Amino acid sequence: MNTVNIVLCGLGGQGILFMTKILAEYALKKGIPVLGAETHGMAQRGGSVVSHLRLGEARSSLVPAGKAGFLIALDPWEAYRGLSFLAEGALLCVNSPDGDFPNDAVKTYMTTHGVKCFTADAGKIAGRMGTPLSTNLALLGFFSSLPDISPFSHEGLGETIGLVSPDRFREVNLKVFEAGFEEGKRL
């Protein structure tokens, strides 16, 4: 298979690493080689956090500009910052609390480059479930409802969340993930 390049971005503390872990473990279970890059240390403290994930035959851990098939952003400003990663025809999935992403110029840019953009208020979904800190799982659930997300699937990601969640969070994680999925289905 061709390398599937995924970029996940947001702010420190939003749970980007956990989202990355779910996608990576999913790929591992499917027997796809996994390579990724994470942010640690000083850069983690409240700054922009970017996670790279490459599934397939890649040797280097960073997704090059213009090569990401998926960009998943937990913050709309970070989504803007991550635009240069997007490949032609990529899928962009953004947590947009105010629903104002993207602006017109970016809309035009995405149309030109065949980028499909989907937004949700993932924080609100997680908040409704009583766990505003699980915005990451709500957005991942939303992502899992979108078309053309191969090699990922809703069922497979749900299964992986069940496997990698610590015992005491498993139930609530899955609940929030499903709520995000339902939100996406309704669109």
Added chain:
Amino acid sequence: MKEEIFLGNGAIALGLLEAGCQLITSYPGTPSSEILPEIIRLKKLQGLNTYVEWSTNEKVALDNAFAAAITGKRACCCMKQVGLNVAADSLMSAAYLGTKGGFVIISADDPGPHSSQTEQDTRFMARIAKVPVLDPSDPGEAREMAKLAFEISEKFGIPVILRPAIRVCHARQSLKWGELKNNEAKALFEKNPQRWAATPRFRLILHRELNQKLRDIATLFEELSSVNFHDMKEGSQYPLGIICGGVPYAVVRDILSEERRDDIPVLKLGAPYPFPGALADQFMERCRKVLVLEETDTLIEYLLGNRVKVMGRLSGHVPQEGELVPEAIAKTINRALQECGTKPLDVPDTGDVGGLLKDISLPVRKPTLCPGCPHRASFFSIRKGRAKAIFTSDIGCYTLGLNLGSVDTCLDMGAAITMASGFYHAYKQDGVKQPIVATIGDSTFFHSGTAGLLNAVYNGARFVLVILDNQITAMTGMQPTPGLGIKADGSKGVAIPLERVVKGCGIEFLEVVDPYDLKAMSQALKRASAHTFDPAGGIAVVIARHPCVIAYRKKSIPNPVKPLVTDDCVSCGFCMERFECPALFRDEKVGHTMINEVLCSGCAVCVGVCPKGAIVIAGEDK
């Protein structure tokens, strides 16, 4: 064989244990910090008897591991690149003395830099010390190189450096692994004072031996095709060839295979020093031009005998600073191809994105102390009470006190104290009574605070030293400190109270205070300051003790509350500027400052910060 996604540092840990490494020491530092915790995880999983320790600093770590290695055991010490500066004294000497058992030094580089003071290149430290260095391109190779490093070290009796860069350490890769076994080698130190305690006369002999070892290893590196190899087709000549190592090699490989450019040969130097000069010369002979891509400096470029054909940093073709990210490498290769008159790469042009973003004012995301961080409370009080002071600080989370205007300097580990005494003497010479407040974390104080404090006391300097004791090494991922009495693997060690160390350094004025109590903290600082100006006084130390809010959430904030902002708020911005809690924000809809409930830790320190008393605790009368 199970398959698991390893952090690069975990892959290194796996390689070390597969090599039968028996003793591993480390001082945490990004990007190296997770190697030791991964060793501990694997050791516990597999029931190994590996000895591990968080040492108090990198020199201590190196010396401990060196001693174990000269008993014939396999030993390793791990640190970040600037940590190797601290251990440089030991490294230079250990190179001369050599080793019996395998001795591997892991020094992780941080091109970028993402979390370091410098972008220095550990390979140059290897060159200065005259020890071999291996430069992995990905986690899997780092694991193999850890084993290779032990083999080389034992075969030639020399310390070997493994230099993974941040994109190796903090990459994740799926790797297969199997059972690990204890190495049964026993410690046997054979006395030989002429070697292990060599005087200068014997050092000359050792230097001669070291040079011979390096010549022998260079011969090995010429032929060591597992790490030093190229893909030239026999008899072909090429307009452009690329010499690279480390992470840039992985990027170059990806670009060339994706673009199907087998017309550009690549020489990979995973073992660049001692330099395999003949291999490099053969490669260069068959290329019209050669592009050198290496991180972070110019080791290979310097070591190439003839630079006439070379495009690199010295010729201005490769960026001199910053990480060689894939875009930068693609751009550099394209420029080189263009100069050679060869077809360029077909890389995506994402240049128009920059134009798009120009119209959006993207928020500046600077690193910030966490909500509830006790350091924030300390810095607020320090700034409020001692606004005219020079604030010397140090390496750790609390460097971010600069956001609160309470950090003026940050040089290296321990410099909060040594610079404070330096400032004192510089001003004192002019008869100026300059207030100085130094801040240093508990782990950093144990690392290299005491020597500076002893010196300052001995030489009569005057300043306030605040030890920010959050009882953990926080920035690097929550490693225990000697003050805690918990060892690297979670077992009980001997706690060394900061108070006792401070008193032992000759300090007369010492107060311990909880910085969450702003009033108590301010008063302690006032008394401390008075002591520094008292003719009979001296250096005053305040230990600001409150557990890290991330490491010990419940202990740090046992009863979280919900502070809120009332209409008394006049939007003066004081809290956001001086307290800088990420949970505080200006809500345009409400028209004044508000608190983000999701981010708020419930510490309620902000209640004491607002000059108008507009921050209150829900349900409590003002």
